[in-house]
Amino acid sequence: xxxxxxxxxxxxxxxxxxxxxxxxxxxxxxxxxxxxxxxxxxxxxxxxxxxxxxxxxxxxxxxxxxxxxxxxxxxxxxxxxxxxxxxxxxxxxxxxxxxxxxxxxxxxxxxxxxxxxxxxxxxxxxxxxxxxxxxxxxxxxxxxxxxxxxxxxxxxxxxxxxxxxxxxxxxxxxxxxxxxxxxxxxxxxxxxxxxxxxxxxxxxxxxxxxxxxxxxxxxxxxxxxxxxxxxxxxxxxxxxxxxxxxxxxxxxxxxxxxxxxxxxxxxxxxxxxxxxxxxxxxxxxxxxxxxxxxxxxxxxxxxxxxxxxxxxxxxxxxxxxxxxxxxxxxxxxxxxxxxxxxxxxxxxxxxxxxxxxxxxxxxxxxxxxxxxxxxxxxxxxxxxxxxxxxxxxxxxxxxxxxxxxxxxxxxxxxxxxxxx
Numbered sequence: 001x002x003x004x005x006x007x008x009x010x011x012x013x014x015x016x017x018x019x020x021x022x023x024x025x026x027x028x029x030x031x032x033x034x035x036x037x038x039x040x041x042x043x044x045x046x047x048x049x050x051x052x053x054x055x056x057x058x059x060x061x062x063x064x065x066x067x068x069x070x071x072x073x074x075x076x077x078x079x080x081x082x083x084x085x086x087x088x089x090x091x092x093x094x095x096x097x098x099x100x101x102x103x104x105x106x107x108x109x110x111x112x113x114x115x116x117x118x119x120x121x122x123x124x125x126x127x128x129x130x131x132x133x134x135x136x137x138x139x140x141x142x143x144x145x146x147x148x149x150x151x152x153x154x155x156x157x158x159x160x161x162x163x164x165x166x167x168x169x170x171x172x173x174x175x176x177x178x179x180x181x182x183x184x185x186x187x188x189x190x191x192x193x194x195x196x197x198x199x200x201x202x203x204x205x206x207x208x209x210x211x212x213x214x215x216x217x218x219x220x221x222x223x224x225x226x227x228x229x230x231x232x233x234x235x236x237x238x239x240x241x242x243x244x245x246x247x248x249x250x251x252x253x254x255x256x257x258x259x260x261x262x263x264x265x266x267x268x269x270x271x272x273x274x275x276x277x278x279x280x281x282x283x284x285x286x287x288x289x290x291x292x293x294x295x296x297x298x299x300x301x302x303x304x305x306x307x308x309x310x311x312x313x314x315x316x317x318x319x320x321x322x323x324x325x326x327x328x329x330x331x332x333x334x335x336x337x338x339x340x341x342x343x344x345x346x347x348x349x350x351x352x353x354x355x356x357x358x359x360x361x362x363x364x365x366x367x368x369x370x371x372x373x374x375x376x377x378x379x380x381x382x383x384x385x386x387x388x389x390x391x392x393x394x395x396x397x398x399x400x401x402x403x404x405x406x407x408x409x410x411x412x413x414x415x416x417x418x419x420x
Contacts, residue, residue, distance in 0.1 A: 051131045054084040118156040135336040144189040166215040180218045187217045225366045226373035248349040250307045259298040259388045260368030263343045272318035283390040296390045
């Protein structure tokens with residue numbers, strides 16, 4: 001049941017509409033001397049494939065030697081791989097025999113089988129997210145786990161996670177200089193893990209630490225990132241004479257004009273997304289979790305066409321990306337690295353522009369906030385703003401815009417006593 005595929009070494013567990021069975025397959029793998037490949041368990045069900053990491057990396061030579069090796073280090077690796085495989089295979093067979101197999105059910109069961117600690121449940125969640133290629137969430141849970149481990153160690157039992165423990169963790173983060181927005185993110189990650197543990201019967205309702213009269217997750221008010229029209233005009237007009245500043249300034253402006261599209265979606269736009277005088281796309285952030293997939297449409301303005309002409313990929317074949325940062329076929333981690341790099345470089349230039357113009361907190365996310373606030377302050381229908389942002393309902397949009405309205409009320413209140 002060992003074989004290899006290009007880019008990784010895989011143990012195969014195959015399931016379809018028949019009885020469960022195990023099969024091994026052989027694939028050509030480009031051999032790179034000394035290169036270590038991750039060992040993963042592949043589950044196939046109704047032509048859908050999922051990969052589950054074993055946490056082990058070995059070379060092709062070690063892999064071919066593994067079945068018959070007597071070397072103590074490789075024997076240990078082989079035993080650990082076989083143990084991981086057996087855990088997954090046993091759960092898959094059990095679910096299949098009960099006629100209730102689904103990848104969601106498998107993920108829940110694997111999470112339950114990883115131990116009775118918060119740490120191991122986090123690690124199981126991280127492995128699942130990695131296997132699904134959900135790089136952003138994978139990194140988010142890794143950072144949260146690192147923070148939690150730093151606070152309370154590597155063996156945090158579910159019974160340890162009480163309202164008092166969460167309160168002390170919050171104080172620890174505040175002392176460490178973290179803001180309530182970050183605290184909310186980390187504690188929501190803990191709540192997700194605890195909710196899964198509760199569904200799996202690992203904790204009782206009486207032990208559940210979240211909610212009214214227990215621990216309530218704090219909500220940070222967040223920075224006021226929305227700009228007014230004069231500020232936006234000054235940014236668009238700014239130049240220090242360098243190509244880099246103008247390039248990243250224009251990426252920001254394109255984001256603003258394209259319904260406040262975030263950079264992950266902007267950098268993945270292809271010429272095939274352009275439909276006449278509109279750009280059509282789906283938000284990556286919500287397409288996985290939303291039952292109804294909402295297509296977002298933005299008018300391609302003259303300014304956007306000028307930016308495409310100047311900075312876009314000269315080969316306008318439908319399969320090519322509009323902005324030439326991706327070539328296509330990048331693995332998820334590499335894809336995420338490119339997005340983070342371009343976002344970081346853009347924010348660096350925006351910081352320079354903001355300092356020159358006296359605009360604090362200017363960042364890539366300011367484009368989205370500014371798009372929404374400019375429309376709101378211009379009297380646009382909230383339903384149109386909601387649709388343009390790709391929100392699932394009006395309540396989300398109303399909450400999103402609430403801080404803008406509060407800011408406007410504060411400014412208007414100041415006008416009441418401006419006697420000079």
